[in-house]
Amino acid sequence: MTTTTPPTTEADLAGRLRLAVTRLARKLRQQSPSGLTPSLLSALATIDRVGPMSLKELAAAEQVQPPSMTRIVAALENEGLVSRTIDAADRRVARVEPTASGRRLLHQVHGQKNAYLAKRLNQLSGPDRDTLVKAAEILERLSR
Amino acid sequence: MTTTTPPTTEADLAGRLRLAVTRLARKLRQQSPSGLTPSLLSALATIDRVGPMSLKELAAAEQVQPPSMTRIVAALENEGLVSRTIDAADRRVARVEPTASGRRLLHQVHGQKNAYLAKRLNQLSGPDRDTLVKAAEILERLSR
DNA sequence: TATTGTTATACTCTATAACTATA
């Protein structure tokens, strides 16, 4: 007797959760036209999250080839969103970090996406909202 | 008094849920190399979900321009994944639907993504799993 | 004339290969 909610098998839960998550993610991606391409925005977000990174590390993290990262960083630099510093110990290496302007843009973009989501969250009941608080923590663990 | 879980404001919940959802969606996107580009796979999934559609409807749903959809559908047709039928009432219109082979590919791709997720869900505690069952339903509502 | 879909053409983004500079 602990059966509550519709009888949900493991495979059924996976399927429903996958659909729900990918759809919401798509909606969120559509929010906030930043003027940057997805690649640029994603690279900027990674640099901001991880901290100063070499181009090689960044290319690996973003799953693109080094020449592509050269161009992505050049474009971000051109917009004044990141700056590079040559490593003193190994002068082949360039470390990239966000500028104040880059951080500002990123926080603005995140703010817009959060606002879109918050507006929808506001329409939920208290219990539903509590469920999502718990679910957010579980989903975070899940994607590690 | 009633303080459980970390003190979560509306904005905080939005931010955390956004991160959790977008990360998990990214991981899921990386699963299952179907041999199709993201555009082709997405168009095929839409046709399968919505049912027979004209190229114009499909272009709107996928948010691409009509000439791009002409090419996407041509590529899918070339792979034997969709078929087109000229509308009898209005012979300008072509309706596209998945072939049996297209449906099979799609179900295989979804199966792989679900399996990836199910493997992770299996490692959760019962209560956490129950939370996600409820959350899946709430998230579905949220993205409508 | 208006609309659906296509063809022609140009642009953007990414990759592979070859190169430069540092180690």
Added chain:
DNA sequence: TATAGTTATAGAGTATAACAATA
């Protein structure tokens, strides 16, 4: 010799503009 990053070049994928067929 090996490695970090760049430049040269080519290949996908998309868009805008002009066109063909049907209404």
